[in-house]
Amino acid sequence: MDDGENLAPAPEPEDVRPAAVTPADAADAARLVAFGLQPKLLPARDAEYAELIRRHREDPAFARLADAVAAGLGLVVLEVSPRAGMAVAAGEDSVFAVRMGDYSRRAASDSSDRFLHGLAHLAVAALAFPRPADLADDGYIGRITVNGVDAFVRQACRRLEERAEERGENSDPASDAPGLEAAWRVYARRSATGATKDARRLAGSTTGIVGKAVAFLVDSGFLQRTGDESGGTYRTTARYQLQVRDLAGSAAMAELLDLGVVPVGDGTASLLPPGEGDEFELVAEAGLPFHGS
Numbered sequence: 215m216d217d218g219e220n221l222a223p224a225p226e227p228e229d230v231r232p233a234a235v236t237p238a239d240a241a242d243a244a245r246l247v248a249f250g251l252q253p254k255l256l257p258a259r260d261a262e263y264a265e266l267i268r269r270h271r272e273d274p275a276f277a278r279l280a281d282a283v284a285a286g287l288g289l290v291v292l293e294v295s296p297r298a299g300m301a302v303a304a305g306e307d308s309v310f311a312v313r314m315g316d317y318s319r320r321a322a323s324d325s326s327d328r329f330l331h332g333l334a335h336l337a338v339a340a341l342a343f344p345r346p347a348d349l350a351d352d353g354y355i356g357r358i359t360v361n362g363v364d365a366f367v368r369q370a371c372r373r374l375e376e377r378a379e380e381r382g383e384n385s386d387p388a389s390d391a392p393g394l395e396a397a398w399r400v401y402a403r404r405s406a407t408g409a410t411k412d413a414r415r416l417a418g419s420t421t422g423i424v425g426k427a428v429a430f431l432v433d434s435g436f437l438q439r440t441g442d443e444s445g446g447t448y449r450t451t452a453r454y455q456l457q458v459r460d461l462a463g464s465a466a467m468a469e470l471l472d473l474g475v476v477p478v479g480d481g482t483a484s485l486l487p488p489g490e491g492d493e494f495e496l497v498a499e500a501g502l503p504f505h506g507s
Contacts, residue, residue, distance in 0.1 A: 235275075235279060239276065239279060240279065240283075242266060242269070242276070242280075243276065243279040243280035243282075243283045244283050245262075245266060246263075246266040246267070246270060246280045246283075246300055247280060247283050247284050247287065247289070247300065247302070249262075249263045249266065249299060249300060250284070250289075250291075250299060250300030250301065250302045251302065251310065252435075253433075253434050253435025253436070253453060254435045255299065255435075256299055257296050257299050258296065263299065264296065266280075267294060267295070267296060267299065267300065270294045270300070271294060271295075277294070280294075280300070284300075284302055287308060287309070287310065288304060288305040288307050288308025288309065288310065288311070289302040289303065289304055289305065289308060289310065290302060290303045290304075290305055290460070292456040292457070292459075292460055293452075293456050295452075297352070297452045298451075298452035298453055298456060299453075301452070301453045301456045301457075303456075303457060303460055327418065327423065329400070330400060330401055330404070330420070330423050331423055331426070331427060333367060333398065333401060334363065334367070334420075334423050334424045334426075334427040335427050335431075337363050337366050337367045337370075337424075338358055338363055338424070338427055338428060338431065338437075339458045340366075341356075341358050341362065341363055341366050342356030342357075342358050342450050342454070342458070343356050343450070343455065343458050343459075349455060349458060349459045350459075352452070352455075354455070355449050355450055356449070356450040356454075356455075357440075357447065357448070357449050357450070358428070358437075358447075358448050358450075359443065359444035359445055359446060359447045359448070360421055360424045360425050360428060360444065360445030360446045361421065361444040361445040362444060363424045363427075363428075364406060364420050364421050364424050364445075367398075367401055367420070367424075368401070368402065368406075368420075370398065371398045371399070371401055371402035372402070374398045375398075375399070375402065401420060404418070404419065404420050405419050405420070406419060406420050406421055407419050407421050407422075421445055424445075425445065425446065428446065428448055431448075431454065432448070435451060435453050435454075436450070436451055436453055436454035436457060437449065437450060437451065437454060438450075438451060
C-alpha cells in the first residue's frame with residue numbers, strides 16, 4: 215500500500231482577513247481621542263480611559279483606527295501610554311491649533327507684547343528641559359518658578375546685549391521691530407513686577423507675562439502648580455515633556471540653550487559664558503507650544 219494513501223488531507227487555510235471595523239469600534243476610537251483632548255485627565259483617574267489605552271496598546275487594528283481618527287482631526291499622536299494617556303499635538307492646520315497671535319490677544323491688550331509672550335514660553339521650555347538627556351528620560355520631572363524664568367530671560371538678555379555691543383549694533387529697538395530678534399531688548403527694558411498699591415504684579419510686567427504663560431500651561435495639562443514661592447513653583451507633566459520633545463529641534467530653543475544658562479534645583483538659573491563663535495539671534499515665531507501667526 216502506498217504510504218500516501220494514509221496521509222490526512224491538508225487543512226484548509228485559515229481566513230486571515232482582518233475583522234471589519236464596526237461602528238462601535240469607530241465610536242471607541244473617537245472616544246479615546248476625545249479623552250486625549252482633555253489635557254488634565256489621566257488614565258489612572260478614569261477606568262474607561264485606562265481600558266481604551268490598554269486596547270490601543272494591545273490591539274494594532276484599533277490603534278490604527280484611533281490614530282486615523284486623530285489624523286483626520288489634524289492631530290499628531292505623540293504617545294499612548296498609562297503615564298501620559300493619549301498625548302496629542304495639534305497640527306498647523308488643525309482646528310485645535312493654538313496660535314501665538316490668538317493667545318497673545320487674549321493674554322495682553324498690547325499687541326506689541328506678543329513676542330514677549332513667545333519668549334516667555336520658549337524660556338519655560340528651555341529651563342524645564344535644559345539637556346537632551348532630560349527630554350529622553352521618561353522619569354525626568356522639570357521644575358521651574360516664575361521668578362526663575364524671569365531671571366533666566368534677563369540673564370540671556372544681558373548676554374545678548376553684550377554681544378550686540380561687541381558687534382557695534384544698535385541696542386535700542388524700534389517700537390515696531392518685527393520678530394523675536396528684538397524681543398530680548400524690549401524684555402530687558404520692561405519692569406519685572408511693575409507697581410501697584412497692593413504689591414500685585416502688573417499684567418504687562420515681565421513676571422506678569424511669565425505668570426500668564428505658566429497659567430496657560432497649567433490649564434493645558436503641561437505644568438502642575440506645586441507652591442507659591444518665587445512667584446509660583448511648578449513641575450512638568452509627561453504631556454509637556456512629549457510636547458517639548460516634539461519641538462526641541464527648533465532653532466530658537468537651541469540658540470537660547472547655547473547661551474549657557476544652567477538651571478539649578480530651585481528653579482533659578484546662572485549664566486555661563488558661551489563657546490567661541492556662537493551666534494544668538496532668536497528666530498521669529500518661536501513661542502512654544504504655538505504655531506506662528
